Amino acid sequence: MRRPLNRRLRAAAVLIAAAVAAPLAVPSPAAADGVVIGGSPVQVSDSPWAVALASRDRFGGTRAGQFCGGAVVAPTIVLTAAHCLSMEVLGAPLETVDDLHVIAGRNDLKAAGGREVAVRDVWVNEEYDSFTNAGDLAILTLDKPLPADHVIPMAPAGDRAYDAGTAARVYGWGDTTGQGDYARSLRAARVRVLSDAACEAAYPGNADGTYLRGVMLCAGEMEGGRDACQGDSGGPLVARGRLIGLVSWGSGCGQAGSPGVYTRISEVVARFTAP
Structure with a gap:
């Protein structure tokens, strides 16, 4: 049985539902410009919904503090993995990490440009099971909205x-x-x-x-x-x-x-x- 949504999650859920009900135009495929494992570089301008999750306090400034990824599904909503926000990954309790943010629109993490947007609120799935890895989901609410063209449609069941x-x-x-x-x-x-x-x-x-x-x-x-x-x-x-x-x-x-x-x-x- 689904547990009721807590108050912090309701606003995110409304935005996710709206994104599903009225998906944006299908984005164009990312374009490779040369040589993840077995992967190739791509232009973030072709895949702006792919964002980096970062904390310089926890991971230093070498790669702008990047430690995980995320996907933009509404202008102020990013989906990521629950385990990214665990003590094991962060090395500290989530509530003590004061500079959690996403980096959007920046191809090279060491370069300038793009946007660094603070995370205002975090919901980590309380049903996440670190033994089976089921429920590996967290929802980040951003302090400021990203442009509408950063949003990627989500595929429902049966797609x-x-x-x-x-x-x-x-x-x-x-x-x-x-x-x-x-x-x-x-x-x-x-x-x-x-x-x-x-x-x-x-x-x-x-x-x-x-x-x-x-x-x-x-x-x-x-x-x-x-x-x-x-x-x-x-x-x-x-x-x-x-x-x-x-x-x-x-x-x-x-x-x-x-x-x-x-x-x-x-x-x-x-x-x-x-x-």
Whole structure:
């Protein structure tokens, strides 16, 4: 049974519902300009809904404090992963992090430009299960709105973007090799949505997590080579011009037989648009 929304979450839920009811025009595909794992650089101007979650106090200024990613689904609402805001990742309680912000419209994290917008409020899914990794969702409410063209439509249940075999892209500023080589500029990797059966076979339940159809999806190449990695968590998985997933977990980065697992956006849409 769904728990009632608390007061802090209601405004975010209204904005998410509005975004689903009246989606914006489908964004154009991001354009690669050269060589995440197996990915290529892309222009953030072609994918402005991909934002960096940052805190210089916690992660220093080398890469503007970036530590996770997020997806803009309404001018003041960013979706990201619950585990990004955990003590394990932040190294401190969330309530003590005073400079949490998102970086939007900046391709190179060490450059100027774009926007740095403070996070006014945070909702972390209290049903997030760090053992199975189910419910890996957090909602950030921004202090100031981003432009309307930064918003990406979310794919509801039944959308063909979730079909197995669908071409998709995952975006982030994370590790590009699995060896701690973090990107300064936004990258994207081409992956394919995999069937629930393939995902369940890859993750039947072990120390890494358990694949649960309905609330998760996985994407990649079963032979490995293309995947999200550390630092990409919370970032967008996009197919057919719509947001279908948030980077959540997996076994290693780009390993054969271990595709990336994502929080399924159709479940988020259902949760926040239900009567």
